[in-house]
Amino acid sequence: MAKITLGTTQEAAQPNCIQALIVEFIVTFLFVFAGVASKMAADKLSGDGLVGLFFVAMANVLLVAVMISAGHVSGGHLNPAVTFGLLVGGHITVVRSILYWIDQLIASAGACYLLHYLTGGLTTPVHTLKSGVGCTQGVVWEIVLTFSLLFTVYATMVDPKKGGFAGLGPILIGFVVGANILAGGAFAGASMNPARSFGPALVSGNWTDQWIFWVGPLIGGGLAGFIYENFFINRTHVPLLVDEVSY
Template structure:
């Protein structure tokens, strides 16, 4: 059974940790800038993200930018871009809890800065927020986000983390991007298909619209954590040695 590594405050002073946190901030910023920007462009040009053309454009944009930004940060921070991914890897012992918190902060700041900049650059246009569609209740929305995020983290483990994966090195980020795009096509009209609390937080803050916002923390974090636990417990062949535990974590 994998052990959750607490880590320690000393990590914050380590150069590799500093670089990783900065990479998460920059790459999350660029990911959200392209993803939210595509949603804003769809609203302006092709009838909004609720139209089939708009939804497809948003899905393709997210698939492409996720694949590229994961690839860009993979060798520095792991290319998480997402608190749910960070949590899913933390429960498998691939990142310490202390570093996970630093990643979360960086991801949220990156998303917020991207959305504030988009609002400024577009002359004050509202940044589209994730909300539940008409007829979709809280429980339905949470379950939808759990399933979508579970599929995302399961793909991350199967194509990038599992030491016995059979795909070529470097193909994993593209496949993760594919599942993000597919999930947006499947869940976008119902829950918004966030799969990422940071991706939802930035637009909500920039537009100051917190409607249903808690759903996009509960669903993705539960889905990501479950996927990490299940894959690591049942599918990973144990060549991975979890990070050492630190008793003086905080």
């Protein structure tokens, strides 16, 4: 059974933690910046909802794959739900998780404010439930989609017996994010990432349904981390912390 580690406040002053936070800020900023920009471009240039959805999904495939690889120093979480899933599995301490969450939210806000300026004040698109989708349905959508994301993270990057998936983790995770956007984007937004939803909501002042994009991903991510770590990983040693693992 994986054990959640509290950690200490001294972690914040450790050089490896400071370096990880700087890298996590950079990759999260770039991920949110390009991700939101791709949605704005799709809305502006395409009148076809299906084409726009596909464009955004493919942009996220590339973004996730590249930013996870570029953020190897911090693990390239890009996402509070990923951090929470790894926390539940015992791969990162509570203290460092909190630092990552703050880092990710600030990076998301900064990216969206910069986009608002660079686009001349264009409306920043936010994640909301689509017509006919209720709150409970939205939460379940986010739980299922984020569960699949974290299950893939564990299977391809955390599990020491990942076998043939070694080195392919980032692109495979990108693929599952893109597939989830294609599957759920037209119904519940397919956020899977509280930070990705937070920045646009803050800049636009539109907090409609925002809680769904926190509750769903955190439940889905935590559940996937708990299940995979405790039922599928066979360890004969203490779980590695985030600065010792590739994700």
